[in-house]
Every structure is written in C-alpha cells, then in structure tokens.
Amino acid sequence: MNLPSEAPPSRTRWRHRRDRLATGLIAAGGIGVILAVLAIGVFLVVEVVPALAGGGLAVERLHATLTPLAWGTLKAAFWALLFALPLALGAAMHSALFMSPRLRTRLKPALELMEALPGVVIGFVAGLVLAPWVERHLAVAALLLVTLPLGALLAGALWRWLPVALRRCLPLAWAGLWLVPWLVLLGWGAVALAPPLEGLLFGGDLRAWLDAELGLHYAARNALIVGLAMGFAVLPSVYALAEEALAGVPSGLTEGAQALGATRWQALWRVVLPAAAPGLLAAVMIGAGRAVGETLIVLLASGNTALMSLSPLEGMRSLAASIAIELPEAAPGSPDYHLLLLAALALFAFTFLVNTLAELVRTRLRHRYHRLGGAP
Amino acid sequence: MSAVRAALQRRRPRAEGAGAWLAAGCVALSLLLLGALLLLIAVRGLGHFWPASVSLVELDDGRRLAGRAVRELPLPDGEGRERLYFTGNRGLDGQVWHWLPVARIVAESRPRDLVVLERRRWGDFIGRLVAVEPAPDAVAAGAGNGATAWAQLEARLAALERLREARDTLQRETIRPLARRLEADPGDGEARRALAAATARAARLRAAMDETILVLESVDGRRLRQPLDEVLAARRPNALSTWEKLAAWMQGVWRFLSEGPSAANSAGGVWPAIFGTVLMVLVMSLLVTPFGVLAAFYLNEVAHQGRLTRLVRIAVRNLAGVPSIVYGVFGLGVFVYGLGGTLDEWFFSDALPTPTFGTGGLLWASLTLALLTLPVVIVASEEGLARIPDHQREGALALGATRLEMLGRVVLPMAVPAMLTGVILAIARAAGEVVPLMLVGVAKLAPQIPVDGDFPFLHLDRKFMHLGYHIYGAAFHGDDVQAAMPLVFATALLLVLVILVLNLTAIFLRHHVSTRHAAPSRR
Incomplete structure (x- = not known):
C-alpha cells in the first residue's frame, strides 16, 4: 500500500482521473440498467397507443374480446383472495402476537419457501390432482371446508378443559404446530363422515342435488379450484407483509392495553389492528396484484373457457392466460397482436399502480410507527 | 348455578376467545397445506421409479x-x-x-x-x-x-x-x-x-x-x-x-x-430439460449479476439521494411485483421481434425468411429472465449496501482513498454476501418461471441441446427445453395424461427440490450476513 504522500503527483492524478471515470461509468451503467427496467411500460404504451389512436383496434371488438377476459381475471382473483386473505391475515395475527419467537423464526422461512414454489407445479397439482378428486368427492371437500375452521375453535374450547399438565405441554404459543395433527385427524373424520351425510342430506349425490335444486352446473375445473390454488400461491406474500405490519406496531401500545385489563386478543383487535390497518391494506393490495397477474395457475386449473358467469362452479379465462396462449401465434403488427399488448398494458398498469400505492402506504406507516416510538 | 359457573371459571385460565384459536388454526392450516403438497409431490414423484409388482x-x-x-x-x-x-x-x-x-x-x-x-x-x-x-x-x-x-x-x-x-x-x-x-x-x-x-x-x-x-x-x-x-x-x-x-x-x-425423453415426453428422462434449465439460468445470472450490482451501486452510492432517487427506488421495487407474463410480452416484442429481427437483417440475411435470432431462443429467454430478476438483485444488493455503516466509508475516504477505491476495497467485500443472496433468489425465481419462456424460446422437444462440439459451441439462438415447461407440456398436451402423470410428478419433485435448495442457501446466507455485520461495526 502506498501512502498518498509517497505517491508521485502523476500517480495521484491518474488515480483521481480513474476515479472520476469509474464513477461516471457506474452512473451511466446504473442509469442505463434502471432505464432498461423501466422501459417495459414505455414499450407497451408506444406499441398500443398509436394502434388505439389510429383506429387499428375497433372498439366493439375490444369490448367483445376483453370483457370476458377481464371478468375472468377479476373472478379468479376474487376467489383466490377470498381463500387467501382470512388464512394469511389470521396466520399473521397469530404469529405476530401469540406465537413463540422460536417457532416464529422457523415459520417465516417455511412460508418463504412456500412463496418460491413454482406456479406450474401448483397449477398442475390443482388441475390434475385436486380438480378430479374434488369432482369425485365433492361432499368430502365441502365438509372439509366447514370442519377445518371449526376444528380450530373446537380445539380452543376443548383446551380449556384439559388437565393443567397437558395444557402446559400444549401452549397457545405453539398452537400453530400442534394443531396440525389435530386438523389431520379432523380431516380424516370428515372423509369418513361425508358419504353417510351426503346420503342423508343430498340423496347420495351432491353434484346432482346442486344441479337439480340450485341449477348450478359443476365443472371439474372451476373458480373454486383456481381460488384454492391461487390462494395458496398468494398466501405467503400477503402473510409476510401483514406480519411485518403487525409486528412493527410499537409494543407500548399492546402493553398499555393489557395493563388496562384487555386480553391479548382484545388488545390485538382494538389497538393493534387499527394501528396496523394501512399495512394490512397494503398486504391485501400486493396480494391482489399477484392474483391478477398469475398466469399458469389459472391456465392449468381453470377450464380456460371465456365464460361470463357468476357461478363459482364454472371455469373462466384470464387476461394473462390468453396472452400466454395467443401471443406466440399472433403476427407482429396485426390487430390481434395489439389487442394482446393492450391486455398486457392493462395488467402492467394495474399491478404497478396497486404496488406503488401499497409501497406509499407502507412508507407512511413506517413513519407513523417511528413517531409512536416503536421499533422501525 | 352461577356459583358453580364462577367456581369453574376460577379454575380455568382466562379465555383468549375464539379469535385467537381461529388465528392459530390459520397457521396450522397453511402449514398443513404446504406439507400436504410437498408430501404428495415427493411420494408420487419418488414412487414412480419403484418397480411395482405385476x-x-x-x-x-x-x-x-x-x-x-x-x-x-x-x-x-x-x-x-x-x-x-x-x-x-x-x-x-x-x-x-x-x-x-x-x-x-x-x-x-x-x-x-x-x-x-x-x-x-x-x-x-x-x-x-x-x-x-x-x-x-x-x-x-x-x-x-x-x-x-x-x-x-x-x-x-x-x-x-x-x-x-x-x-x-x-x-x-x-x-x-x-x-x-x-x-x-x-x-x-x-x-x-x-x-x-x-x-x-x-x-x-x-x-x-x-x-x-x-x-x-x-x-x-x-x-x-x-x-x-x-x-x-x-x-x-x-x-x-x-x-x-x-x-x-x-x-x-x-x-x-x-436420459432424454421418449414416447412424446410421456416417458423417459429429463436430461435435456435439466441441461436447458441450468444453462439458461447460468447465462441469465451472468447477465443479471453485473447489471444488478451496478444499478444498486449507482442508486445507493453515487446518485444524489433526493426525491427522484426515492421514486426510482420505489419503481424498481414495484417491478418485482409486475406479472411475469408482462415481461414475456416485452421480451417477445423488443428482444425477439425488435432486436432479433434487426440482427437477422444485418447478419443472417441469407437465411431469411427463416429466422435465426428473430425467433425465440436461449439468448432472448435469458435476457428476458435477467430483466425479470433484475429488481430482485437490485433490491437485495441495495439492502446489503444500506446496512454497511457509514463510518466504514468515511474512514476509507479519510485515509485518502478515492471513491472508487473505497467502493472496491471496503464496501464491495462487505456487501458480497447480500449480493450473493440476491443472485441466488433471482436464480430460484428464474428456475421456476415458465410463463415468459412460453413466449421467448422454450421448446417442448428440442432436438439438439444448445451446447455441442461445433463452432461457436454455445448456440444462443437455439430453442431449449425447460423443466417447468416440460411439466406443463407433458401434463396438458400429452395424448395420455394418465400415463404421463408419474413422470410429471417426478419432474415437479426435481424442480421443487432445486428451488428449495437454492432458497435455503439464500436464507442461510442472509442469516450469515446479519450475524457478520454486527462484528465490523463493533470493531
């Protein structure tokens, strides 16, 4: 190492020139990369707007093609969120406030791994394993939907009557773990109980009953399956953000509420949730963005039929799935091509806006927590 | 009656209420779903190779x-x-x-x-x-x-x-x-x-x-x-x-x-798909690492920290949430039709109208995925850079280092684990991503793998096979889906294993970073 004083002046000048050059290069490269990343939106706008303005796309055609797709996208996202939000928010509440810290540090990576599961695997399992199974055992599936949430409540009710020693072994802080075998047991019970119940209530065939009594036609690949599969994919990201928001609430607030005699649940419901509400909203928004853009799960688990129906038991087709299937066949520059680019632009604009909004909300919230004196 | 009730309640702990248990049930149910999915894939995937009795x-x-x-x-x-x-x-x-x-x-x-x-x-x-x-x-x-x-x-x-x-x-x-x-x-x-x-x-x-x-x-x-x-x-x-x-x-x-696949992808092995996936991911990480690190350095070390930088940072972060299909559309429109078409006109005009680079291929797929994973790398690297205490930088500058020397000798070595984490997460994301590839160059059955003994050895214009797309193709376009199912499960297991290992490495590295950073700031 040369000390600066020993270095000849020409060398120092060379060093400084090199520094200026490198800094300039870093700046140029960085700006270039960032522009390249941001070019996506620009490209879509540049391709679509002239076609729209120049009359390359007829409005009736746009309407006829895009409406069912937009409807399908929203329907899929709706069912996915309906499934994912209660699970993710509930899990976040539990892990932020009730769970033992040791379990929490283990659980977070596990759910991160869940987020990394590729969509093609989830979609394939949903479309080729889950959908036929549910079609054959519709009553079992329906009963499971009822039993599993009730099972947790039942566990809570039973827990209070357990002997003290056993209660010590099964604390609420670890309930996320020891409830798993309990739910498996209940699920097995539901599988065993479903056929007699189906015989009793629905004449032995729930599908026929649905068709005859309610006029609902059951398609094997339907919105419920998509919702379940996509909910599974969306769940981890919603969970991570909601947990972050809930855990970030200054502990002084909770402690104050509990000192005033609130139970932990009351403190959560009345104090923590209102404080963290914007963060939860941001989590929901990010989840919605992911659900709208998810392609393969919808493609594989839905019937891929462009239907406009409210029924959750029928298939649909989404914007993203249509782009994936049709764009390779569309000739560049043709109206079809521009139509699909318009669909991509719509997806891009929607997710980008929603994410930006969520990000702003989160920044605002972090400032608020900071003001309230908690951890950032 | 009320006395009995009171006595009972005194002996029991105070109830947390139904909500707490419902919330715990949510955690349990999520874990159950994850476990069931992994178990299903593992059992069906591994069971496929067991020689069952006839x-x-x-x-x-x-x-x-x-x-x-x-x-x-x-x-x-x-x-x-x-x-x-x-x-x-x-x-x-x-x-x-x-x-x-x-x-x-x-x-x-x-x-x-x-x-x-x-x-x-x-x-x-x-x-x-x-x-x-x-x-x-x-x-x-x-x-x-x-x-x-x-x-x-x-x-x-x-x-x-x-x-x-x-x-x-x-x-x-x-x-x-x-x-x-x-x-x-x-x-x-x-x-x-x-x-x-x-x-x-x-x-x-x-x-x-x-x-x-x-x-x-x-x-x-x-x-x-x-x-x-x-x-x-x-x-x-x-x-x-x-x-x-x-x-x-x-x-x-x-x-x-x-081995390679046989019987229209419904039997045989997946070697070409493994090779294609690994090669594509390698080319992608070669592209994404320098550019992602460069952008992170610019945003965090060189750029003036003002309103504009903050907006750019938010925008980059949000691009990670943009659906991958949009990146696929961009790759098709800009790389394949735009750049590829131009390249064909300039260098491969004798082969036209058969496109050389004007159709999907390894290069375009890697570029598209590099763009898709760029935000991941930038965000992770930036987090690593932001975590380095300012006195490290100031100390280096005070000892007479130029900015370049400070960045290269002090900041970069400390930020390497974070950057590595970002790259690994990017690789894990890219390995599981199928949708953009459907538009920019994956093939159901590629006759030749993109590397061979003929000049220039690595054929960036060739189409390639991919594990995820193999699953999609075999499961949804085969003649006999029932017969292809075991193979699809095995492929899914392989893909999930690769991604899990990559993610676990990233998690381990991140943990390593957070424990290592405590040391230099105390020293």
Missing part, C-alpha cells in the same frame, strides 16, 4: 390380464368397487388402461416369470418372454423355457449396451471429425477412405444391434416379435427381492436424470 388377473368370463393395479374406486352405482390396471401392450390392445370390477375377478396371482419391458415405441410390454432369437447353439430355439430365455435376454441387453457405446464412440471420435475434415477439404483422399471404413464399421455395429429378436407372449396367448434394439429396459418385478427393487429404483432415478 399381477395376473383372471376374470369370470375366462379373460386373463396382466398389469399393475393403480387405484380402486367404488362403482358409480354404489354396488362394489372397480380397480384400474395399467396393462401396457399398446400395440396389441390399443389401450393401456383397464377398469375391472373387483367382483368379477376370480383369481389374482403374481407369477415370477412375468416380464416388463420398456420400449422406445408402443410404451411398456407386460407378459411373458418365450425365446430369444437367434438362439445360441446350446439351446434349442423356442423351447419355451422362460428362465433360460431371461438369462439370455439379460446377457444380450448387456451386449447391446456395449454395442451402443461402441457406436457412439465411433460416431463422436472418428466419423464426425473426419466429416468435418472432408467438409473443409473435399480433396482429402485419406480422410475419405478412413470415413468409408468407419461408416462400414458403424453399419456392421448397427446390423449386430438389429439382429436379436425377442419372442414375447401376452398372458392371453398372443405372440409378438420384438427387436431387442427397441427395448430400453427389462425386468421381472415379481422375482425381485426388496434389495434388488431398491437397486432398480436407484437405477430408475439415475436414468430419469441422465
């Missing part, structure tokens, strides 16, 4: 079938059950699945002499081996002695394997170099003669391979002559001990990993 079934009308029982369901009318058998023999029966009512099965046995042959065409054969032709002198042809025939078959299969190897070596080491020499200099007489000799030798080898014919018999007595060259593997599952089955299982796993 049963010989006799029906009450005298029909005989040999097959592997797959599953059993109650009949639709609720009377009794029916069982699904995989019976193979597509060439004989025209179908490979048979649903049999359990009540009609008279007898079921597991004779040791049933053989299962994996063939290149027509799928599996299940039945008996009658003879191997031409028979060696010692044994009379068509003696019907299954055990002797089986021993011969095993010997012949081993011999065939040696012949194949010899042919491949000949192709690779003699014929192809000679052909290239001739191409460069057509007047080279010596090379021409050597090539003719080598070709003749290859032809002899091929003839020796075609020589052996198996005489097979299905369990209901129909005979079939099967050239041995078409047979990929043969075993007698009912005669195997557990250890032998384990050995066969491991061999099956190895063949799955090392």
